[in-house]
Amino acid sequence: MSAFARRLAATAAALAVLFLAGVQLERHRTQFDLTADDHLTLSDQTRQVVKAVHSPTTIVVFLRRGEAGRAEAAALLSRYRRLNRRISFRVTDPDEAPGQVRRLNVDPALGGVAIAAGSRSEQVPLASEQDITAGLARLLRPGDATVCFATGHGEVETGLETGEGLSQAAGLLRVNGYKVETVDLLADPNVPARCRSLIVATPTAPLGQAGANMKAWLDGGGRVLFLADPVSTVDLNEVLGPYGLGLDRGIVLEGDDGSRLKDDPITLVLRDYRSASPIVRRLPPAVLPGAQAVSQVDVDQNATVAVARSSAKSYLERQPGQPSFDPATDRPGPLVVAATVEQPRNEGGRIVRPRLAVIGDVDFATNSFLGEAGNSRLFIQTVDWLTLRSDLVSVDPNIPDFRPLELTRSRLGYARLLSGVVVPGLFLLAGALVWAVRRTR
Template sequence: MMRERLSQWSNTLAYAGLFAIAAGLVAALFMGKMGWVPGAILAVGAVLLVAAALGRPAEVRKALTGRRARYGSNALAMSLILLAILALVNFLANRHHARWDLTSAKQYSLSSQTIQILKDLKEPIKITAFFSPADSAQATLKDLLAEYTYHTDKLSVEFVDPDQKPAVARQYGITSYGTIVFERGARRQDTFGTDEQSITSAILKVSRDEQKGIYFLTGHKERDPEGSGDDGFSAIKALLEKNNYKVGTLNLAMTSTIPSDAAALVVAGPQTAYAEDERQTLATYLNGGGKLMVLLDPASGADLNSVLETYGVRFRNDLVVDIYSSFFGDPLTPLTARYPYSMITKDMTGLTSFFPYARSIERLGTTPEGATITDLVTTSDQSWGETNLTQRQVQKDAADTPGPLTLVAQVQKGNTRLVLVGDSDFAANNVLNSVRGAFGNADLFVNAINWLAEEESLIAIGPKTGDVRTVFLTPSQMRLILYSSALVLPAMVLFVGLLVWWRRR
């Protein structure tokens, strides 16, 4: 009697069971977990399906043992095998995954310098970003920080809405949206920048206990690290500060004491001569294992060769002319994209550096014992060093120095390190602001400072600014695009449609 009633209601019970199972799955999906409500609904659905099967056992047995069932079981087995393969591939991809950035400027990849800094982290750093959910910058920052956490397990990231958690905002002393706090133990560093340079700079500052000083010499019309004009070095100062250096100035005519936190001194384009006492202070500093970078322009009144010759190098009194390899055809602005391997240039392959109005560097006949001299930037074989600096037209003659000539050199003798550059314009504001990171001038300068300061782990290509590309079209090209998209393509679709209609009519 019971079986007959179940047989009469089996179809209804089956549909109700399927509906209950579907409803249970939907409920679990919306709740985000398998709670007791979705579980109860799924259980009711299973009971209804079992009751439907008990009402018509013969039909169920036939369905499970017939030809269609066998074919269906084979298809089910193949589907399960396919799902198992996909699950295995997904598991392996999650454990051993790789990513590729196919953009030409690698705009979705961290720079090699940032990756090196992340690999060198020894202690965990907590990043707390205070953003409103409506702020579009939050999504961009999340994607960027995901790249950081991909390369190290020392970073933890938390986003906090100051409106939803005002107590946390007060605890951190947050007064404005967009504040990003970096913490390592008791050290803290705040920033508002959401680009790679700002994030990496903050990580670098909070991860280090000391801040090394880079001092620019003054008193002889040198380049001013505070100067924001075309001939100033404020852009270089900003880059050095992003690398966690403290940038200051030092006048050796006022004091012969080198600051204790000085990692390196920089002589940037002096125009007047140094006094004997100042040169002696520099010589004493170098003899004690000091680090010095000298950028000297042609016809400069500052002669430091008496200090440099002790280390087997000196500046020539010439003007480099390079017709073969020059910046946009200007023979007085030599450029290069090839560098010998050194700690300063090891990551600069493919980057071009140029040097407006440069002088050359020469080695003395005998290299001092224990000294290592490396030519970092050289000109082409067709270049020469013009020694007649008064004539208006330059031309190669017997008195000139034939190429190739050295524009940048590094010297190491014991703990003493020097970098010589026959030009100071290459790192001036007007040059760096005009090329906007497209050339390697800034990287070369910062890498040289990192080597002098014995911060070799920071020597790499730094973060780049966003690459904005604009397509300029002539009027004829714009008309071609307009007519081809608005007329030609629709006409082709219409023609194909008419052709198909004509054949089928």
């Protein structure tokens, strides 16, 4: 073997070592985020969720070629992958992978993001940290998450397949990975332990003992969704009151044409989602045919969130028989028609997180209306929020500040002068000087 062949072999070996070192570096990377607001770093909530991913999970972002945000999506997802190698991702043009679009249950027109692990998949609308983390969290949710519908007090039934039934809502929950059960709280007023959340859809008979038990279950970290309705006269305030919420008798009449169906003051079209609650984030308008108002009672340390409101031109009509605003009795808008509350408590070293959601209408979730606009999303996002462990859905990503720069004419001229004339001129001048000095020697 000649000296050169040996050297060649040594070089090949050295290059191989460098390559392997590169691969190792790629595997064990640490990142220093120098940005002022740490916006390149995934939020703590996301880190928690990502750490909990234990099986290979693929995130597919459907964005057409040339659409904005492909690179940003890839950059964001590579941060997820960096945290957990079980997560892989693709950015795909939906037109080029119609099979995948169908299999992952993504709307080919809208695109979106699908998160798949094994045979399960979740869809989220945007490749944003909030959406993706929420999707991952939903995917991670134990398969046995059971949603219980209360029965026994005249509630709207999940078995009912007519227009006023909730059968489609129950079906929607099943599609989203929930087990759905009905629990007869008249026969046994105790909420079974297997229920991760309880939906009480407009009882028409007083809850009695069931109400007290419901309250106790909630206090111990239970999750309850009340779907109220103007037609129900049952008093739920026994359960809601301690959590700073209440139901205001009457029906919301909407005067703003943009916030109701045409010439139908009873049917609200909700557009005013004024909170950052995950329940209404990126939610299209929802249609509420006949809603009651939810009142927020000022209770110490309460954490009530007004999730959706009617417009300023609406009011609460206490006597629907004579629909005209009476300042003495009626309440002027805007009126809260959906609210949530979460009251975490430390109980002997254990954090319990009771969660309560109240929507002033049940009809939006019934078979007649579930398909309308944002209704199904409103329903599922509410149940998601109730059911998820801790506060994984309410991801609060680190977002870069807006840093305005006022580039006035004179500043612009100055910048152009500096970069286009002064700096190049100095280079050429320096070159000329060196040349001139060398000439004299």
